[in-house]
Amino acid sequence: MGSSVSSCYRGSDNLKEYVPIARNNSSWRVFTYQELYKATNGFNEDNKLGEEGSGSVYRGETIDGLQIAVKKLKAMNSKVEMEFAVEVEVLGRVHHKNLLGLRGYCAGTDQRLIVYDYMPNLSLLSHLHGKFANELQLDWQRRMNIAIGCAEGLLYLHDEVTPHIIHRNIKASNVLLDSNFEPVVAGLKIAKLIPDGVDQITTRVKGSLGYLAPEYAVWGKVSRSCDVYSFGILLLELVTGRKTIEKLPGGIKIRTIIEWAEPFIVNERFKDLVDPKLRGNFNENQLKQVINIATLCAHVEPEKRPNMKEVVNLLKGDETVGKLLQMRMEGIKCEEDPMALDKANDGVSHYEEEDSNGYNMLVP
Numbered sequence: 001m002g003s004s005v006s007s008c009y010r011g012s013d014n015l016k017e018y019v020p021i022a023r024n025n026s027s028w029r030v031f032t033y034q035e036l037y038k039a040t041n042g043f044n045e046d047n048k049l050g051e052e053g054s055g056s057v058y059r060g061e062t063i064d065g066l067q068i069a070v071k072k073l074k075a076m077n078s079k080v081e082m083e084f085a086v087e088v089e090v091l092g093r094v095h096h097k098n099l100l101g102l103r104g105y106c107a108g109t110d111q112r113l114i115v116y117d118y119m120p121n122l123s124l125l126s127h128l129h130g131k132f133a134n135e136l137q138l139d140w141q142r143r144m145n146i147a148i149g150c151a152e153g154l155l156y157l158h159d160e161v162t163p164h165i166i167h168r169n170i171k172a173s174n175v176l177l178d179s180n181f182e183p184v185v186a187g188l189k190i191a192k193l194i195p196d197g198v199d200q201i202t203t204r205v206k207g208s209l210g211y212l213a214p215e216y217a218v219w220g221k222v223s224r225s226c227d228v229y230s231f232g233i234l235l236l237e238l239v240t241g242r243k244t245i246e247k248l249p250g251g252i253k254i255r256t257i258i259e260w261a262e263p264f265i266v267n268e269r270f271k272d273l274v275d276p277k278l279r280g281n282f283n284e285n286q287l288k289q290v291i292n293i294a295t296l297c298a299h300v301e302p303e304k305r306p307n308m309k310e311v312v313n314l315l316k317g318d319e320t321v322g323k324l325l326q327m328r329m330e331g332i333k334c335e336e337d338p339m340a341l342d343k344a345n346d347g348v349s350h351y352e353e354e355d356s357n358g359y360n361m362l363v364p
């Protein structure tokens with residue numbers, strides 16, 4: 001049991017040797033498979049909250065009445081094993097009101113399960129595009145609160161915890177909502193701990209289409225500003241209620257949320273961007289500010305993006321976007337000149353890293 005974890009993970013070919021070591025007593029513990037089986041009614045379909053490539057998440061209740069969400073990872077392989085190890089390792093280190101904490105885990109011979117607190121209002125995705133999409137529980141005030149909370153969670157990961165952490169998978173399904181619609185950022189399975197003094201890592205591309213920063217998607221360059229970019233896309237999604245990628249009629253071409261929003265932003269038609277489900281109930285000044293912040297965050301050049309401290313201050317209205325704003329927001333453009341981006345990254349401390357698992361693009 002403990003509030004932080006260190007792992008003695010010895011490689012993906014040696015599954016039984018992953019032994020998380022508890023450091024001190026507090027908020028999480030090791031669960032048995034039987035306990036979690038019982039809590040989720042035998043991993044019943046009715047308890048299923050969601051599913052993605054490597055596993056499914058089930059709602060459950062422990063015998064002492066704790067509401068939990070259990071992620072049951074699918075077939076054991078090196079990728080699953082690595083994601084489990086990373087998530088437990090990272091979750092054990094983070095303690096912030098806007099980050100989903102670790103309740104525990106179960107690491108049997110051939111099972112890997114992670115236990116979290118259950119978030120009764122599920123994910124932001126379910127409110128914007130999923131099962132609650134017609135209920136309008138997310139009014140303007142709640143959306144602004146979600147934006148600030150997520151930004152604070154990210155700021156904590158980037159600057160306040162040591163070693164610093166890059167999330168790499170900021171997206172609407174990884175923003176969960178508690179009973180008061182306070183946001184908690186989840187989904188740390190592909191997070192990167194960044195060694196001291198290192199600002200940028202080159203690695204294989206993982207993350208979710210629609211949210212990937214161009215320099216990361218094209219050249220695998222990961223830095224904190226990749227999360228800033230994804231956060232900018234998330235802000236646009238939150239305000240507009242649109243999906244980050246949509247299929248155009250005919251089904252062959254796709255359009256990113258940036259491509260959709262850009263003409264409105266350039267012509268300062270901010271009101272036309274707002275989610276129609278809000279029926280005009282929003283604060284116009286906040287709207288302009290948020291769109292401008294999203295624009296800055298999703299800047300094509302990483303060094304022109306603000307850091308999360310600046311984003312938090314901007315969102316809280318402690319700073320105005322003012323001169324900072326430069327209208328050059330673009331999505332991934334394949335004709336981009338790689339040399340130009342390389343030059344832009346000069347002076348950034350950097351090292352190359354080889355991930356043990358393969359190229360992994362998750363579709364939102």
Ligand SMILES: Nc1ncnc2c1ncn2[C@@H]1O[C@H](COP(=O)(O)OP(=O)(O)OP(=O)(O)O)[C@@H](O)[C@H]1O
Pocket residue numbers: 049050051052053055056057069071100116117118119120122123125126169173174176186187362
């Ligand atoms: N603690 C939780 N409380 C309530 N619902 C949760 C919780 N954790 C996950 N979920 C639900 O389960 C769904 C699936 O989560 P999961 O993280 O496995 O997939 P994902 O977010 O779509 O993809 P990724 O693995 O890339 O993060 C989420 O969208 C969310 O609705």
Ligand SMILES: [Mg+2]
Pocket residue numbers: 173174186187
């Ligand atoms: Mg997730």
